[in-house]
Amino acid sequence: MTAAAITAAISGAVLTACGPHAGGHLAQSSPSSVTPPAKPASPGPHPPSQAPSPSSASPSAPVPGGAAGGTQSGRTGGSAAVPSGPASQPGPAHTYAQLPSAPAGSDMVVGHGVVGGGKSVALTFDDGPDPRWTPQVLALLAQHHAKATFCEIGPLAQRYPYLTSAIVANGDRLCDHSVHHDEQQSRKPVEYNIREIVDAKREITNAAGDGAKLMYYRAPGGDWSPTIRAIAGANHLQPLGWSDDANDWRRPGVDGILRNINQDLRPGTIILMHDGGGDRSQTVQALARLLNQLDAQGYSYGFPA
Numbered sequence: 375m376t377a378a379a380i381t382a383a384i385s386g387a388v389l390t391a392c393g394p395h396a397g398g399h400l401a402q403s404s405p406s407s408v409t410p411p412a413k414p415a416s417p418g419p420h421p422p423s424q425a426p427s428p429s430s431a432s433p434s435a436p437v438p439g440g441a442a443g444g445t446q447s448g449r450t451g452g453s454a455a456v457p458s459g460p461a462s463q464p465g466p467a468h469t470y471a472q473l474p475s476a477p478a479g480s481d482m483v484v485g486h487g488v489v490g491g492g493k494s495v496a497l498t499f500d501d502g503p504d505p506r507w508t509p510q511v512l513a514l515l516a517q518h519h520a521k522a523t524f525c526e527i528g529p530l531a532q533r534y535p536y537l538t539s540a541i542v543a544n545g546d547r548l549c550d551h552s553v554h555h556d557e558q559q560s561r562k563p564v565e566y567n568i569r570e571i572v573d574a575k576r577e578i579t580n581a582a583g584d585g586a587k588l589m590y591y592r593a594p595g596g597d598w599s600p601t602i603r604a605i606a607g608a609n610h611l612q613p614l615g616w617s618d619d620a621n622d623w624r625r626p627g628v629d630g631i632l633r634n635i636n637q638d639l640r641p642g643t644i645i646l647m648h649d650g651g652g653d654r655s656q657t658v659q660a661l662a663r664l665l666n667q668l669d670a671q672g673y674s675y676g677f678p679a
């Protein structure tokens with residue numbers, strides 16, 4: 375991808391915020407059809423953000439380039455503040471008008487395109503794993519022989535490793551979605567960014583066990599910077615965006631979620647939904663209908679290219 379294409383991709387609608395849902399990640403505990411171990415590991419706290427501690431910063435990721443930044447998040451607050459009515463379309467959440475050149479090999483954000491091409495879509499689910507919702511998503515995917523990519527919060531993978539390993543066993547892929555889901559990560563020091571990405575990668579990989587396919591990094595809220603892309607690239611994680619936002623975290627109703635998806639649905643679409651971060655009952659119901667629809671339309675299911 376050329377620099378111009380990258381700029382176009384990330385300055386347009388491809389990278390809108392994936393939703394202010396920090397804070398709800400560890401709030402749920404409910405039965406699941408995926409059998410948990412006798413004693414799930416106790417997680418650390420999952421606050422929106424913490425001051426970085428240089429002593430625990432990983433030295434494993436070289437970071438070319440200078441300061442992070444250049445983004446502005448226009449959306450803050452928790453999903454509790456979002457009205458339950460039909461979702462309003464937010465304005466552009468980020469601006470990249472002065473995007474500097476990204477280091478070679480780390481300058482791509484996959485926002486569209488599915489492995490194998492053809493009439494296929496890539497389903498992606500963020501902010502899990504969640505013991506209530508992730509098993510329901512996995513069950514629906516299995517019914518339809520559909521594959522998906524799960525962008526996980528590191529401490530949640532650590533807390534529910536049986537869910538992460540179930541994802542791997544299903545043949546799905548994993549994506550690093552940071553430690554704290556800090557949607558203003560790009561404004562923070564480089565060391566903080568490294569820890570958010572590298573620590574989560576380690577937590578997800580440990581949870582996934584053998585055969586883990588942790589191939590991507592998705593910035594919380596689509597809050598990308600050249601530095602964040604560089605850190606991801608240095609850690610062999612493809613920066614992953616999306617091209618079709620279900621806006622399911624707003625809970626616009628099942629019809630609303632389907633409407634949001636169908637607005638931008640076309641071959642090669644990377645669809646963003648959520649299996650964590652709050653009540654995802656609407657998402658699960660919408661997914662059931664979406665999969666029936668996609669099957670009927672002759673779509674196949676792939677992974678982001």
Ligand SMILES: [Zn+2]
Pocket residue numbers: 392393500501551555594595
């Ligand atoms: Zn997210």
